[in-house]
Amino acid sequence: xxxxxxxxxxxxxxxxxxxxxEFIRGLAAEKKIKLDGIFDADxxxxxxxxxxxLSQYDAACTVLTGPEEFYxxxxxVLAESAFHGVIYSETFLSPDFCGGGDLHxxxxxxxxxxxxxxxxxxxxxxxxxxxxxxxxxxxAEACRKAARVAAETSGGFLTGFGMAGAExxxxxxxxAYSFDLAxxxxxxxxxxxxxxxxxxxxxxxxALGVERLGxxxxxxxxxxxxxxxxxxxxxxxxxxxSNVVLKAVTGWDDHPIQKLRDAGVPVTVSxxxxxxxxxxxxxxxxxxxxxxxxxxxxxxxxNIAAAKAAFCDDATRDAIxxxxxxxx
Numbered sequence: 001x002x003x004x005x006x007x008x009x010x011x012x013x014x015x016x017x018x019x020x021x022e023f024i025r026g027l028a029a030e031k032k033i034k035l036d037g038i039f040d041a042d043x044x045x046x047x048x049x050x051x052x053x054l055s056q057y058d059a060a061c062t063v064l065t066g067p068e069e070f071y072x073x074x075x076x077v078l079a080e081s082a083f084h085g086v087i088y089s090e091t092f093l094s095p096d097f098c099g100g101g102d103l104h105x106x107x108x109x110x111x112x113x114x115x116x117x118x119x120x121x122x123x124x125x126x127x128x129x130x131x132x133x134x135x136x137x138x139x140a141e142a143c144r145k146a147a148r149v150a151a152e153t154s155g156g157f158l159t160g161f162g163m164a165g166a167e168x169x170x171x172x173x174x175x176a177y178s179f180d181l182a183x184x185x186x187x188x189x190x191x192x193x194x195x196x197x198x199x200x201x202x203x204x205x206x207a208l209g210v211e212r213l214g215x216x217x218x219x220x221x222x223x224x225x226x227x228x229x230x231x232x233x234x235x236x237x238x239x240x241x242s243n244v245v246l247k248a249v250t251g252w253d254d255h256p257i258q259k260l261r262d263a264g265v266p267v268t269v270s271x272x273x274x275x276x277x278x279x280x281x282x283x284x285x286x287x288x289x290x291x292x293x294x295x296x297x298x299x300x301x302x303n304i305a306a307a308k309a310a311f312c313d314d315a316t317r318d319a320i321x322x323x324x325x326x327x328x
Contacts, residue, residue, distance in 0.1 A: 003285040006299050007323050008086045009306035010270045010281060012214055012237035014133075014164065015070075015091040015113070016061050017273030018077040021045055027063040035059065045276045050196075050246050053276065054137065054166060061097050067112035070098065074116035074128070080274075082124035084281040088320045089126060090311060092133040092164055094146070101145030103152055114157035127320070129312050130158045131190065132182075136165035140174050147178035151185035160311040161187040164214065167196045172204040179208040188311040190237065194218040195248050199225045212237055212309055217248065219265075220256035230264035235309035240287055241279035242272035252291040261302075268306035269299075300324060 021044055028035050038060055040046040045060070047053040064070060074091075081089055093113065099105025110130070117128035132150030134143035143163065150161050161182035163175060172193070179189055193205035195215035199222035205213065206228075216236040219225045229236070238257050243249045249256075261267045269288065271279050288294040307320045 001296060001327075003289065003299075004083075004085055004282040006085050006285065006296065007303065008084070008281050008285075008299075009268070009303045009310065009320060009324070010081065010086050010089045011212070011235075011268050011306050011310065012239055012270035012272055013077075013081070013089055013091045014273050015073065015077060015093055016064060016097055017057055017276060018080070018091070018271070019060065019064075019073055020076055020080065020275055023073065023076050024060050024063055027069060031063055031065070033063050035063070044278065047276070051166075053246065057273070057276070064097060067108045070109050071112040071116045074113050075120055078117070078120035078126050078128060079124055081281070082120070082126040086126055086281055087323050088128075088307065088310065088312075088316075090129050090131055090160065092162060093130045093158075094133050094135055094164075095149050096135050096138055096142055096146065099149075101142065101149060103149045106149040107153060110153055110158060117157060127312075127316060128157075129160070129310070129316075131160035131162050131311065132158060132187070133161070134163045134165075134175065134178055136163055136167065136175070136192075137169045138165065140170065140178075143175050143178045144181075147181045150187060151181050154182075154185040154187050159188060160190060162190040162192070162210075162214065164192045167192055167201070172201060172208055176208060179210075183209055190214060190311075194236075195243065195246075206232075206234065211235070215239060215243070215248070217243060217256050217260070220259055226260065226263045226265060229260075233266060235266040235268060235305060236260065237270050238267050239270050239272035239284075241274075241284050242277045244287075245277040245279075252287050255291070257288070258292045266305040266309060268302055268309065296326075300326070 047056045098109035134146040189210040190212040192214035194202045212235045
């Protein structure tokens with residue numbers, strides 16, 4: 001079986017950040033919006049560093065102005081994911097970009113994305129669930145708005161709540177209200193931590209009640225924290241290609257995913273914002289095989305870990321696990 005054909009589960013995918021650059025260029029042309037400095041000479045996204053990446057991300061999102069665009073975006077993203085063998089995905093959806101925190105607008109956006117997911121499941125065989133996501137560097141009040149609209153629309157397609165953005169903005173505890181609100185509404189919790197922040201920030205993030213961490217790789221710097229993650233079965237949504245491109249690690253050889261896995265921490269593999277980082281799930285698997293010698297059994301183990309940590313109902317999880325079984 002080729003690496004592309006291996007059935008895959010992806011837990012860490014930003015919907016807007018997965019927008020193919022040609023899709024964003026096409027929308028800009030339709031709307032006669034000029035996007036200066038977004039693309040490089042080859043037509044891909046261009047950025048210098050993490051801070052510039054965030055600003056370019058926000059700029060690209062300016063052409064996504066309504067539910068219809070998000071329907072089209074979701075279909076494009078899921079078609080690409082399915083091509084690379086993804087059978088189940090969870091995507092981060094920011095209410096900041098989908099109605100600006102207005103509940104009525106958010107409902108319309110969410111309905112369009114959920115319809116696109118339903119159509120993609122029928123046409124492409126891929127299952128999608130949504131995680132409403134606060135953007136940390138937009139401020140605590142924006143995060144509270146995101147949590148409120150997420151709580152009002154919990155259930156069905158929307159199964160989780162998380163937080164992304166500039167990890168070093170404020171302290172995790174500043175956003176405790178948002179996470180408490182989402183938890184009380186029945187949403188399951190994840191948060192970006194440990195891509196840039198130290199072990200203390202990871203511990204403060206765990207105090208929010210999350211069961212998964214986006215990235216989490218800097219935990220490797222603290223042996224006691226690694227043991228705690230393993231003991232508590234905290235799943236890491238690891239995005240190696242993203243970490244390499246953004247220089248959170250010096251290169252594939254320096255990435256701690258294998259050490260974390262060896263220590264018993266549940267690790268999974270995702271692409272984060274794939275076109276920004278010139279990656280796909282196939283490319284991630286190629287990097288892991290090239291660097292650490294991973295084979296089908298290793299990939300199956302991480303996909304099973306992802307399925308077990310997925311924010312979905314038991315029937316969906318059982319169906320995913322069935323599709324991950326090796327062919328007879």
